[in-house]
Amino acid sequence: MSNTSKIFYTKTDEAPALATYSFLPIVKAFVKPSNIEIETKDISLASRILAVFPDYLKPEQQVNDALAELGELAKKPEANIIKLPNISASVPQLKAAIKELQSLGFAIPNYPEDIVTTEDKNIKERFDKVKGSAVNPVLREGNSDRRAPKAVKNYAKKNPHSMGAWSSNSKTHVATMDYGDFKSNEKSLTLKEPTTVKIEFVTSNGTTSVLKENLSLLKDEIIDGTVMSKKALLEFLDAQIKDAKNKDVLFSLHMKATMMKVSDPIIFGQAVKVFFKDVFEKHSTILEKIGVNVNNGFGDLINKIQDLPENKKSAIEADIKACFENGPSLAMVNSDKGITNLHVPSDVIIDASMPAMIRTSGQMWNADGEQQDTKAVIPDSSYASIYQATINFCKENGAFDPTTMGTVPNVGLMAQKAEEYGSHDKTFEIKGNGAVRVIDANGTVLMEHQVENGDIWRMCQVKDAPIQDWIKLAVNRAKATGTPTVFWLDKNRAHDAQIIEKVNKYLPNYDTTGLDIRILSPYKATIFTLKRLKEGLDTISVTGNVLRDYLTDLFPILEVGTSAKMLSIVPLMNGGGLFETGAGGSAPKHVQQFNQEGHLRWDSLGEFLALAVSLEHLGEVNNNKKALILGETLDDATDKFLDNKKSPSRKVGELDTRGSHFYLATYWAEALAKQNEDTSLKELFTKVAKELKKHEFEILSELTNAQGKEVNIGGYYEPNEELTINAMRPSATLNKIIDALA
Ligand SMILES: NC(=O)C1=CN([C@@H]2O[C@H](COP(=O)(O)OP(=O)(O)OC[C@H]3O[C@@H](n4cnc5c(N)ncnc54)[C@H](OP(=O)(O)O)[C@@H]3O)[C@@H](O)[C@H]2O)C=CC1
Numbered sequence: 001m002s003n004t005s006k007i008f009y010t011k012t013d014e015a016p017a018l019a020t021y022s023f024l025p026i027v028k029a030f031v032k033p034s035n036i037e038i039e040t041k042d043i044s045l046a047s048r049i050l051a052v053f054p055d056y057l058k059p060e061q062q063v064n065d066a067l068a069e070l071g072e073l074a075k076k077p078e079a080n081i082i083k084l085p086n087i088s089a090s091v092p093q094l095k096a097a098i099k100e101l102q103s104l105g106f107a108i109p110n111y112p113e114d115i116v117t118t119e120d121k122n123i124k125e126r127f128d129k130v131k132g133s134a135v136n137p138v139l140r141e142g143n144s145d146r147r148a149p150k151a152v153k154n155y156a157k158k159n160p161h162s163m164g165a166w167s168s169n170s171k172t173h174v175a176t177m178d179y180g181d182f183k184s185n186e187k188s189l190t191l192k193e194p195t196t197v198k199i200e201f202v203t204s205n206g207t208t209s210v211l212k213e214n215l216s217l218l219k220d221e222i223i224d225g226t227v228m229s230k231k232a233l234l235e236f237l238d239a240q241i242k243d244a245k246n247k248d249v250l251f252s253l254h255m256k257a258t259m260m261k262v263s264d265p266i267i268f269g270q271a272v273k274v275f276f277k278d279v280f281e282k283h284s285t286i287l288e289k290i291g292v293n294v295n296n297g298f299g300d301l302i303n304k305i306q307d308l309p310e311n312k313k314s315a316i317e318a319d320i321k322a323c324f325e326n327g328p329s330l331a332m333v334n335s336d337k338g339i340t341n342l343h344v345p346s347d348v349i350i351d352a353s354m355p356a357m358i359r360t361s362g363q364m365w366n367a368d369g370e371q372q373d374t375k376a377v378i379p380d381s382s383y384a385s386i387y388q389a390t391i392n393f394c395k396e397n398g399a400f401d402p403t404t405m406g407t408v409p410n411v412g413l414m415a416q417k418a419e420e421y422g423s424h425d426k427t428f429e430i431k432g433n434g435a436v437r438v439i440d441a442n443g444t445v446l447m448e449h450q451v452e453n454g455d456i457w458r459m460c461q462v463k464d465a466p467i468q469d470w471i472k473l474a475v476n477r478a479k480a481t482g483t484p485t486v487f488w489l490d491k492n493r494a495h496d497a498q499i500i501e502k503v504n505k506y507l508p509n510y511d512t513t514g515l516d517i518r519i520l521s522p523y524k525a526t527i528f529t530l531k532r533l534k535e536g537l538d539t540i541s542v543t544g545n546v547l548r549d550y551l552t553d554l555f556p557i558l559e560v561g562t563s564a565k566m567l568s569i570v571p572l573m574n575g576g577g578l579f580e581t582g583a584g585g586s587a588p589k590h591v592q593q594f595n596q597e598g599h600l601r602w603d604s605l606g607e608f609l610a611l612a613v614s615l616e617h618l619g620e621v622n623n624n625k626k627a628l629i630l631g632e633t634l635d636d637a638t639d640k641f642l643d644n645k646k647s648p649s650r651k652v653g654e655l656d657t658r659g660s661h662f663y664l665a666t667y668w669a670e671a672l673a674k675q676n677e678d679t680s681l682k683e684l685f686t687k688v689a690k691e692l693k694k695h696e697f698e699i700l701s702e703l704t705n706a707q708g709k710e711v712n713i714g715g716y717y718e719p720n721e722e723l724t725i726n727a728m729r730p731s732a733t734l735n736k737i738i739d740a741l742a
Pocket residue numbers: 084085086087088089136258346347348349352353562563564583584585586587588589590601602603604
């Protein structure tokens with residue numbers, strides 16, 4: 001079969017991976033009679049680790065590099081990829097996955113703590129390919145169009161999720177730097193000609209080292225360079241820790257250590273060191289000796305001191321305790337288990353963590369498991385103002401009301417590793433004092449920053465073709481909806497000023513008569529958008545890559561309760577389609593509940609929406625009528641699914657993900673039975689719908705019986721296939737109907 005009638009479906013991690021074991025057999029069975037093939041590509045963390053170590057594995061254990069294959073496919077017109085959320089692994093997660101794989105007999109090496117030999121270096125380089133956000137940037141060969149579909153909005157209006165009330169006396173606030181950070185030090189320019197640059201570090205005594213060379217840049221590409229001053233950062237963190245104590249609010253740090261996998265773990269580590277300053281000052285020698293790496297969080301210290309002799313360990317523990325007693329209270333990730341905001345850099349990820357706080361009356365959880373006002377520390381000031389503006393708005397106006405509020409779709413500049421989210425291979429922790437220079441092929445210094453030991457210097461890029469595509473997408477969405485459209489760009493920020501020039505250059509290429517398109521700074525755009533939002537009015541946000549990420553969690557979480565219900569389309573620049581399932585992540589908390597109680601609360605609405613647009617794309621590109629019918633009927637089924645409230649419940653014993661899939665299948669079959677455009681599909685699915693309906697009670701009781709007990713699927717990162725299938729497909733009656741179709 002040619003690729004043209006093929007949809008690629010990703011196997012990922014955690015909750016969406018579990019859901020796939022239940023949902024994918026249904027999908028495969030429903031599309032098979034129309035000769036549409038679904039091919040699974042395993043891009044889970046475990047599979048990606050195995051893919052980089054073929055030489056360490058037995059031949060039968062080796063796996064293809066499915067991510068690289070999909071990355072190539074994304075550049076071709078025939079691409080039709082459904083992408084579920086995956087783990088962007090922090091180092092603690094990587095280590096846990098490695099340990100699990102080793103225990104299953106895969107002889108992969110350990111993550112090297114210290115780089116001594118060339119082999120260590122080689123191993124670390126391979127793991128670095130897997131670390132952090134290593135999947136999405138590879139597949140995102142297009143810009144992003146994320147919005148809440150009408151049916152989802154209407155559902156939320158009729159069935160509002162809970163929203164914590166806001167008090168005008170709330171002490172919650174955002175703390176961000178006002179000098180020395182990435183925003184303040186940014187320099188930016190647009191290249192007039194193509195060139196190749198190198199990045200050099202020249203120490204104050206004149207020694208030069210090359211940080212990166214042979215970086216090819218295109219004509220009209222925008223590049224930025226900037227630096228986060230370590231000195232300024234430490235001063236800021238120290239002041240905020242004291243201020244949190246004085247104001248009696250929780251101290252919380254909100255970073256994107258997964259996507260910004262070089263800079264943000266370092267900043268996270270600095271926060272750990274400042275918070276536990278006395279511990280690190282008093283015990284520096286021993287902590288260094290046992291290899292504590294604060295970039296992996298406070299949890300790394302706790303883990304590593306476990307092996308110390310009892311007297312040394314208890315001395316350190318006593319000083320930790322003193323830091324807790326003398327410092328402000330820390331926001332908690334899990335109060336019962338004593339896991340703080342500073343334990344693991346991937347536990348609190350800003351795009352989801354700030355909206356969760358705003359939805360919860362601006363509060364986070366303290367060590368006693370109670371809600372408390374919070375200082376949200378976001379060191380770099382590039383985007384922090386949008387959260388402060390939202391917090392101010394909630395203090396003045398109270399919480400948003402999901403039954404009346406408008407919606408904020410997003411058009412995001414994302415293609416080809418745009419902006420900060422593509423900067424990790426050009427981010428460096430500077431060792432010494434001196435200057436960092438970007439030098440072009442003619443030897444001209446394009447940019448230069450004075451730096452000090454420990455500063456973080458980085459360069460970002462964004463090519464012209466993605467910017468043009470992004471502006472076109474924004475105009476298309478504005479035209480399709482007639483909704484006011486705001487480019488969130490700050491003329492006083494170096495990078496944004498360059499982008500604004502391009503917007504002003506390319507926008508006149510379109511007929512924008514009657515459209516309301518404006519450019520506002522992120523802070524002003526937030527206020528403009530929030531006022532309208534409260535009045536029930538919609539506003540399209542057109543943003544760079546970081547705000548795409550932040551806003552497509554912030555607004556959906558406020559509007560519809562979760563970003564998992566977003567339609568999330570990436571029209572690939574070469575004509576293909578990448579369909580992301582929602583805008584959220586892989587919900588590790590859902591796996592905890594599933595393991596403990598056999599109840600999975602993962603809502604697959606994002607998968608339903610993505611599959612429908614994927615089928616529609618397949619139908620349009622290939623003139624495949626059956627695919628179009630499957631897509632349309634799936635949308636009808638999703639509407640009915642929402643109307644009948646068949647989303648998973650949070651409570652064990654009630655309908656969970658598996659039961660929700662049964663209902664979706666039933667409604668999809670019914671919609672196929674009802675349509676009159678294709679008689680063979682009509683006949684076939686009339687029978688399927690009848691069977692599903694007839695056995696509803698039996699199927700539901702089989703699914704409910706599988707709940708209420710611990711579930712062991714033989715692994716977390718690499719669960720056992722058979723155990724997982726059994727756990728996720730526990731209804732023999734349902735399986736029989738689906739398998740007969742397949
Ligand atoms: N596109 C991608 O590949 C993305 C991947 N990630 C990765 O996901 C992991 C977790 O990130 P995190 O910041 O915790 O964010 P998540 O979005 O995964 O989870 C936060 C919370 O959102 C709610 N939620 C998310 N998805 C669903 C869903 N389908 N149904 C119901 N509720 C949902 C859950 O709330 P509740 O617990 O209240 O039910 C969940 O605990 C990380 O490894 C991160 O790197 C993150 C973002 C995008």
